[in-house]
Amino acid sequence: MRIGYSLFTDTPGQWRKAKTRFLILCLLLSCFLFSILLRLFDLQIRQHKKLSASAIRQQxxxxxxxxxRGSICDRNGRELAVxxxxxxxxxxxxxxxxxxxxxxxxxxxxxxxxxxxxxxxxxxxxxxxxxxxxxxxxxxxxxxxxxxxxxxxxxxxRYYPKRDLGSHVLGFVGLDDQGLEGLELSYDSYLKGSHHPPLGYCDALGRIAFREAEADASWGCCDIILTLDEVIQYIAERALEKGVESSQAKGGSIIVMEPATGEILALANRPTFDLTRYQDYPPAFRRNRAISDCYEPGSTFKVILAAGALEEGVVTPGERIYCERGGISLNGFYIRDYKKYGWLTFSQVLTNSSNVGAIKTAMKLGKEKYYEYIRRFGFGEKTGIELPGEARGILRRPQDWSSISLGALAIGQEVSVTPLQLLSAFAAIANGGKLMRPSVVKCIRSPEGERIWENSPQVVRQVVSPATCSALTQILTKVVEDGTGQKAAVPGYVVAGKTGTSQKIDGKKGAYSHHKVVASFVGFVPSQSPRVAILVTIDEPKVGSWGGTLAAPIFAQVAQETMAYLSARSGIESDLSPGLKGQ
Structure with missing residues (x-):
């Protein structure tokens, strides 16, 4: 009989098995604890920034x-966008x-x-x-x-009290007051300013339980003062509307500029749109044709050729050119004048808009020099106006020209320009040869009323000499007095300008259309010390087709009313005491 009992009665094999199980259990526990440590390291160290940011977003x-949002006003302080x-x-x-x-x-x-x-x-x-x-x-x-x-x-x-007045310049904003087009887009950061809205702290359901103190509600938004004049803008829009309707045209543009400064006084397009319900109009109506649409300028481009030829001395205003009785052949292409001209002076070539005379002048100037002056007048590059969507036009280098390109460019073909580019070039002739950077913004005003930025006239380059401009201006006055631009005459003023009628390309036929044209007139008034330069284009008119009969009368109406307004305003300002001017 056994008297005692031993706790260690297992055999050596059983002990080894127990020990193995114990070690396995410790290993599993160690692995589990190690995995927890790894997870803690991942959450607290590696993902600390991410998770903290996520927690802040939830809380x-x-x-x-x-x-x-800042207001947009015309040059005289009249509100256009509030x-x-x-x-x-x-x-x-x-x-x-x-x-x-x-x-x-x-x-x-x-x-x-x-x-x-x-x-x-x-x-x-x-x-x-x-x-x-x-x-x-x-x-x-x-x-x-x-x-x-x-x-x-x-x-x-956002509210636009004048609805469609200056719509392509102003642009518009979206539902959250972010600028989408025009100056509302270009100067969005100035108009909306910068701010730090207060924070709210949310409960588990995402509802705001309490919030910090409110930030300053002004947030530094600025007002934009334009170079546009509301009255001149209205004059231009009304005249363009009437011209497009009477000619049953596809569209048109008018730009009014101060030649000495490059400031835009009016810029209008048709078709147009109501800023208060812009979403109801197709994109084509909202497109700023004056800076984004390119077209072949036709005979208005002969003035660029004339400036280069006079500057280089290859012709003089009185030099006689034989115009071949109305036609000239260029490598198998026959180009005609609308009249059978014989001998004409160079001045008469421009006055009567002779294609033959212009082509012969271009041949004397040469393609390299002609290209140089085209570039110097700003074609083939953006003008730098503050509006979005500006096109640079199309201008090929001389090495890419064909055997007839020189003659085609002489009459305003094989080159595409925007209305603003062409007006800027004419303004350079008007002001003595200085190409100015056009502008629609006069200054930016802080919430306190201080001017934090003010536009000053910027000369891009001296294109031609004042003497060349003077001689060319005398020729352009003859265009209006005796030539194709007689309907652009303004009573009481001497007008200088040039007509243009350019055929458009028929996309289906791959050739110039006999029915689709752009009728234009560009000029300045008065011819000496001009106050305004004006361009008018009428796109695809169905009634009439010539620049001298469609665009020139619109120019005359805008120029006459604008000059009357400017004269009246100058009289009012001269009567003000020095302390009241500019207020």
Whole structure:
């Protein structure tokens, strides 16, 4: 019989098995603890920044506050674009007690679909917009109705009091007041300023529980003062509208510029659009044709040839040129004049817009020199105006010209220009040979009313000498007095200018169309010490086709009314005391 009991009665084999199991268990526990340490390292060290940022996004939310977007005014302080107070209606669906009733009431207030409003209220989202930018009176009525979960926040709505006046210059903003086109886009950062909206701290449902102190509501937005004059802009738009309608044209453009400074006083296009409902118009109506559409300038380009030829001394105004009785052959291509001219002086070549005389002058100047002057007048490059979407035109290098290119360029073919480029070139002739950078912005004004930036006239280069400009101006006055531009005459003033009628390419036939043309006139008034340079283009008119009969009368109307307005304004300003001028 056994008297005692041993705790260690297992055999050596059983002990080894137990020890192995214990070691395996310790290893598994060690691996588990190591994996936890790795995970902690990953979360707290490697992903620290990412997770912290995610936590902040969940806990904090920027609270949008109403901001006053800067105004846009004409050169005399008349408001063209302003911001008005309005409200946007939103909902916290989790707080809406009766979605069907709320949807029906909101639909009646806001002229919306009740089904669409109900869908938003049942979306399960913590926040939904019901309608943006409603009048204060409407917002008050909705809030007074006492619908649970429905709220309003104050915002600003962009308003254009003149509707379509200067629409292609001003541009427009989107729903959140971000600039989309025109100066609203180019100067968006100045108009909206910079800001730091206050932070709100959210609960588990994403609702704002409390928030920091509000930031300054002004946020440093600036006002933009333009070079445009509202009155001259209206004169230009009205004349262009009438001209396009009477000629049944596809479209047209007018630009009015100060030759001495390059400041744009008016820029108008047709078709146009209403800024207050821009979304209702196709993109073609919103396109700024004056700076983005390229066309062959036709006979107006003969002035560029004349400037180069006079500057180089290859011709003189009185030099006689034989115009071949109305036609000339260029490597198998026969180019005609609209009249059978014989001997003409160079001055008469421009006055009567002789193609033959221009081609012979270009041959004397040579393609390298001609190309040099085309470039010097700014063609083939952007003018640098502050508006978005400017085209540089098309100008090939001389080595890429064909055997007839020199003759074609002499009469304004095989080159594409924008209306603004062509007017800038004529303004250089008007001001004594200085190519100016055109501008539509006069200054930028801070919220305190101080001018933080002011535009000063910028000379790009001296293109030709004042003597050449003087001689060319005398020729251009004859164009209006005795030549193709007689309908551009303005009573009481001497006008200098040039007509142009250019055929457009027929895309289907790959040749010049006999029906689609661009009729144009560009000139300046008065011819000595000119105050304005004006360009008019009429695109694809169906009634009439010549620049001298379509565009020139529009020029005359705009020039006459503009000069009368400027003279009257000068008289008013001269009567003001020095302390009142410019206020």
């Amino acid at each position: 904090q939310k920027q609270i949008p506050l109403p901001s006053r 911001s008005l107070r309005c409200y946007s209606i939103f909902a916290h669906p989790s707080l809406v007690q009766d979605a069907s009733r709320a949807a029906s009431r909101l639909a009646d207030f806001l002229d919306l679909s009740a089904r669409e409003v109900f869908r938003k209220l049942r979306s399960g989202k913590p926040f939904v917009w019901i309608k943006r930018k409603v009048d204060p009176e409407m917002a008050k009525a909705i809030l007074d109705s006492g619908l649970p979960g429905i709220f309003a926040i104050e915002e600003e709505k």
